[in-house]
Amino acid sequence: MNFLEQYNYWIVILLMMSGFYIVIAHGNLIKKLMGLTVFQTSVFILYISISKVIGGTAPILDDQYTVYSNPLPHVLILTAIVVGVATTALGLALAVRIKEAYGTVEEDVIQEKDLQQEGSAE
Amino acid sequence: MIQHLPILQVIIPLLAAPICFILKEARLVRWFVLIANVMAFVISIMLLQQVNLHGTLVYSLGGWEAPVGIEYRIDELNAYLLILVTSISTITLMAAGKSLTKEIPESKITYFYIAYMLCLTGLLGIVTTGDAFNVFVFLEISSLASYTMIAMGNDRRSLWASYQYLIMGTIGATFILIGIGLMYMMTGTLNMYDLAERLPEVEHTKTVFTAFAFFLVGVCLKLALFPLHLWLPNAYAYAPSIATVFLAATATKVAIYVLLRFIFSVYGFEFSFSHLPLTEILVSLGLLGVIAASIVAIYQTNIKRLFAYSSVSQIGYMILGIGIGSKTGLTATMLHLFNHALMKSAIFLALAGVVYRVGSVNIKAFAGLGKQMPWTMAAIVVGGLSLIGVPLTVGFVSKWYLVLALLESNWWPIAVLVMIGSLLAIAYIWRLVEVAYFKPALQNNQSYKEAPLAILIPAWIFVIANIYFGIDTSFTVGVSEKTAELLFGGAR
Amino acid sequence: MRLKPIRIRSRAIEILINVILLAFLAITALSLAFTKDLFASVMLTGIYSLLSAAFFVLMDAVDVAFTEAAVGAGISTILMVTTLTMTGRFENRKLHHPKIALSVVIVTGVMLVIGTMDMPAFGSDTAPAQVHLAPYFIMQSGEDIDIPNIVTSVLASYRGFDTFGEVVVVFTAVIGVLALLEFSRKDNESAEKPAPMSQHKILRIVSKILIPPIMLFALYVQFHGEYGPGGGFQAGVIFASSIILYAMLFGIEQTRKAVSMPVVKVLAALGVLIYGSVGIVSMLNGGNYLDYNALAESNITGQHVGIIIIELGVGITVATAMILIFLTFARRIGKTNEGTA
Numbered sequence: 028m029n030f031l032e033q034y035n036y037w038i039v040i041l042l043m044m045s046g047f048y049i050v051i052a053h054g055n056l057i058k059k060l061m062g063l064t065v066f067q068t069s070v071f072i073l074y075i076s077i078s079k080v081i082g083g084t085a086p087i088l089d090d091q092y093t094v095y096s097n098p099l100p101h102v103l104i105l106t107a108i109v110v111g112v113a114t115t116a117l118g119l120a121l122a123v124r125i126k127e128a129y130g131t132v133e134e135d136v137i138q139e140k141d142l143q144q145e146g147s148a149e
Numbered sequence: 150m151i152q153h154l155p156i157l158q159v160i161i162p163l164l165a166a167p168i169c170f171i172l173k174e175a176r177l178v179r180w181f182v183l184i185a186n187v188m189a190f191v192i193s194i195m196l197l198q199q200v201n202l203h204g205t206l207v208y209s210l211g212g213w214e215a216p217v218g219i220e221y222r223i224d225e226l227n228a229y230l231l232i233l234v235t236s237i238s239t240i241t242l243m244a245a246g247k248s249l250t251k252e253i254p255e256s257k258i259t260y261f262y263i264a265y266m267l268c269l270t271g272l273l274g275i276v277t278t279g280d281a282f283n284v285f286v287f288l289e290i291s292s293l294a295s296y297t298m299i300a301m302g303n304d305r306r307s308l309w310a311s312y313q314y315l316i317m318g319t320i321g322a323t324f325i326l327i328g329i330g331l332m333y334m335m336t337g338t339l340n341m342y343d344l345a346e347r348l349p350e351v352e353h354t355k356t357v358f359t360a361f362a363f364f365l366v367g368v369c370l371k372l373a374l375f376p377l378h379l380w381l382p383n384a385y386a387y388a389p390s391i392a393t394v395f396l397a398a399t400a401t402k403v404a405i406y407v408l409l410r411f412i413f414s415v416y417g418f419e420f421s422f423s424h425l426p427l428t429e430i431l432v433s434l435g436l437l438g439v440i441a442a443s444i445v446a447i448y449q450t451n452i453k454r455l456f457a458y459s460s461v462s463q464i465g466y467m468i469l470g471i472g473i474g475s476k477t478g479l480t481a482t483m484l485h486l487f488n489h490a491l492m493k494s495a496i497f498l499a500l501a502g503v504v505y506r507v508g509s510v511n512i513k514a515f516a517g518l519g520k521q522m523p524w525t526m527a528a529i530v531v532g533g534l535s536l537i538g539v540p541l542t543v544g545f546v547s548k549w550y551l552v553l554a555l556l557e558s559n560w561w562p563i564a565v566l567v568m569i570g571s572l573l574a575i576a577y578i579w580r581l582v583e584v585a586y587f588k589p590a591l592q593n594n595q596s597y598k599e600a601p602l603a604i605l606i607p608a609w610i611f612v613i614a615n616i617y618f619g620i621d622t623s624f625t626v627g628v629s630e631k632t633a634e635l636l637f638g639g640a641r
Numbered sequence: 642m643r644l645k646p647i648r649i650r651s652r653a654i655e656i657l658i659n660v661i662l663l664a665f666l667a668i669t670a671l672s673l674a675f676t677k678d679l680f681a682s683v684m685l686t687g688i689y690s691l692l693s694a695a696f697f698v699l700m701d702a703v704d705v706a707f708t709e710a711a712v713g714a715g716i717s718t719i720l721m722v723t724t725l726t727m728t729g730r731f732e733n734r735k736l737h738h739p740k741i742a743l744s745v746v747i748v749t750g751v752m753l754v755i756g757t758m759d760m761p762a763f764g765s766d767t768a769p770a771q772v773h774l775a776p777y778f779i780m781q782s783g784e785d786i787d788i789p790n791i792v793t794s795v796l797a798s799y800r801g802f803d804t805f806g807e808v809v810v811v812f813t814a815v816i817g818v819l820a821l822l823e824f825s826r827k828d829n830e831s832a833e834k835p836a837p838m839s840q841h842k843i844l845r846i847v848s849k850i851l852i853p854p855i856m857l858f859a860l861y862v863q864f865h866g867e868y869g870p871g872g873g874f875q876a877g878v879i880f881a882s883s884i885i886l887y888a889m890l891f892g893i894e895q896t897r898k899a900v901s902m903p904v905v906k907v908l909a910a911l912g913v914l915i916y917g918s919v920g921i922v923s924m925l926n927g928g929n930y931l932d933y934n935a936l937a938e939s940n941i942t943g944q945h946v947g948i949i950i951i952e953l954g955v956g957i958t959v960a961t962a963m964i965l966i967f968l969t970f971a972r973r974i975g976k977t978n979e980g981t982a
Contacts, residue, residue, distance in 0.1 A: 036757045038663040044750040045670040052742035055732035061686045075700045081764035085701040086791040096701035097775040098791040106807040110289045113814035119724040120821040121312045128305035132728045156930040164917045167910035210802040212932030260820035286806035297817035337773030359756025
């Protein structure tokens with residue numbers, strides 16, 4: 028196994044994991060969504076790395092070229108980007124409503140308020 | 150038109166959604182949605198007929214044959230699941246008109262119906278497709294729609310529950326995306342049946358192993374396998390009642406379908422169970438889920454939440470059945486998948502009736518309801534008995550097969566634990582029964598009337614199904630055995 | 642054209658850019674984890690998207706780069722900033738079980754690293770992904786569909802149903818956002834506030850000049866997708882951004898007067914229906930769902946017609962969806978701040 032051959036993938040893993048870490052470790056709801064964006068974008072980088080052919084060119088047919096990079100992952104990621112922004116939009120909308128209902132967007136404060144509410148309900 | 154049935158199954162509810170957005174008027178939308186649902190239900194029955202006549206149906210979308218294009222592929226397993234999803238969705242919708250007016254502001258009801266249709270579309274799309282990436286796309290449609298529905302609950306906690314579900318669901322979807330990407334990397338294809346053919350060549354690589362692991366974890370997040378279930382209890386507890394019924398009865402079931410498809414049809418029994426310690430993982434997580442979630446359920450004061458935890462434990466049973474890795478085990482899973490949908494639909498619909506009249510599902514509010522709302526409470530009790538696994542209910546049938554499968558593999562200690570799980574179910578059902586039937590109504594309680602018929606009748610359709618399929622088991626057992634056979638038969 | 646020999650000679654530079662871009666991405670991601678200022682975090686997220694767009698160009702994924710730049714660095718950033726005006730600028734210092742989180746992340750990361758052990762080498766042209774389906778698309782799409790941009794061929798025709806699903810996802814997001822944030826304001830409350838940027842004469846004039854070319858560019862991208870990077874999705878986002886720019890400068894209520902909301906909503910649904918009905922028409926003409934060959938006498942014409950119409954559907958839904966989402970968010974600002982102040 029060649030070290031350099033896998034270099035791209037290892038960095039991509041590092042990127043994915045930093046996004047993933049932000050999602051689970053941070054308590055601010057907006058920050059979590061940013062982490063999610065980074066996590067997803069990094070997965071896109073993984074896909075696009077798969078599609079690359081060294082010496083190839085963008086998959087737009089032209090008589091000058093014979094080697095093209097793989098167009099299929101590009102298509103998948105176009106779809107995934109859209110899915111990603113749709114999720115972000117919905118998540119942000121939820122965060123706004125949570126701010127209105129709870130007065131905060133910090134996870135621990137929200138959970139505390141929920142516990143209080145449950146305590147007072149009984 | 151007959152050959153187009155597979156796609157019509159999905160695009161009828163799909164196109165209904167934007168049309169509803171144009172129609173706007175809630176009452177109009179309601180009828181329109183109901184008609185679209187009935188059509189989807191009829192199509193699912195016709196599809197089953199076609200499958201029985203001609204065997205597996207293959208439909209190439211855009212006229213491009215797979216693996217170049219995306220194909221829909223329907224065999225008996227898909228066909229039965231489609232019937233399950235569309236029938237439950239249709240019956241649930243009958244109760245929606247009444248229930249929603251109490252729980253959702255007038256101006257948002259149209260949005261709820263649209264989200265409902267989109268969620269249904271997503272679920273149907275997942276079940277019909279034969280393309281791994283298409284699964285991801287439709288999974289996201291159904292997920293985004295369910296986040297929306299859950300957030301429309303009238304308690305502020307519904308927002309928080311929806312947000313948590315969004316985060317965990319998206320992590321799950323991203324894991325699935327990683328899994329699909331790695332599979333594609335090693336095989337160059339996205340079609341499930343092409344994957345099944347090409348995976349054996351590379352099945353010893355670590356990449357394929359990782360792909361499988363990520364896909365599995367992602368799906369298990371979606372189906373709320375213990376300990377990845379954290380999003381589920383609050384989501385079910387605070388969502389509008391109709392959303393709870395629909396999601397509890399169908400969404401997790403479809404996730405289990407995806408799990409089965411990939412374990413058995415794509416990777417194959419050989420790979421999943423001999424190369425990997427899948428038996429150990431699934432059996433131990435399943436058991437842990439059964440026991441832990443049941444215990445937590447006993448301490449709940451919010452009854453919707455109680456039954457949500459019960460859902461987590463019931464999912465444990467299904468996973469346990471898969472983990473056994475035998476035909477009988479899989480039969481038990483398939484049976485429980487069907488039966489659990491019936492139980493939870495009955496219970497949550499009856500709870501929708503309670504919410505409609507009483508406005509609360511706190512256990513204290515149930516005092517005296519046994520007398521005041523006898524039919525509603527009876528529906529919950531029958532559903533509860535079914536959860537416990539009392540003979541003459543469907544719950545008994547699936548537990549019976551599960552224990553049978555465990556004894557067949559000589560795992561009697563686990564069989565004992567499954568029994569203990571049932572005992573725990575008695576505990577949490579009993580708490581409710583005790584309050585409802587043996588406690589006098591609170592003094593300041595006004596007297597409550599029976600739930601409106603629009604909610605009660607759908608609930609009782611499910612209750613009767615619970616009993617009918619508990620007595621006449623030939624249909625469900627026959628189907629489950631056939632589909633288990635099919636899954637063990639390999640890809641095609 | 643003349644670029645080709647240079648390309649080969651510049652392999653070393655390409656690798657260098659690759660390494661640097663990835664390093665920048667890593668730095669951005671890590672600093673995002675440590676920044677407490679959420680406005681800075683939004684900017685970092687935007688930078689991250691832009692950098693990855695640059696990386697996508699390097700990886701020959703020009704369409705993806707275009708979309709990522711428009712969406713990740715554009716729309717998401719705007720939405721996040723808008724949200725921050727409602728939810729506050731700074732985050733709590735406290736992390737949530739950082740040790741457990743770290744261990745989960747490390748386990749996941751190690752799993753992935755194990756997965757890379759048997760991966761085909763990066764950029765190899767004999768990797769399974771390059772020899773199975775990809776050659777079909779590259780060799781046959783010219784014959785089957787006859788448009789130069791293979792990505793558009795695959796997106797709109799071979800995997801047209803995925804793209805349909807994608808449009809439905811956008812539509813679902815609109816429904817979700819409207820269900821959560823839409824509210825009807827009584828007439829007397831919608832008293833005209835001064836436009837937010839009324840002081841910034843230069844900004845207003847420059848933007849006013851810019852808006853028409855942006856719209857024109859959107860149309861170019863819409864109809865040029867077959868030949869170069871672009872298509873309905875990118876065009877929709879660009880078109881929406883011109884309206885968003887207008888809204889930022891002249892106020893939400895002003896924009897709502899200029900752009901009729903009920904019409905925008907109908908259009909959002911209409912885009913999905915246009916896409917869907919192309920499939921229905923091909924079914925009525927005896928083909929399978931979304932089989933564009935059935936749309937016209939000759940297959941190639943059918944494919945072209947089909948692709949143009951569905952791209953139009955995509956463009957309409959995406960543009961209106963982004964406008965609706967942004968305006969719904971922005972209109973909420975007043976209400977949220979009233980409620981929590």
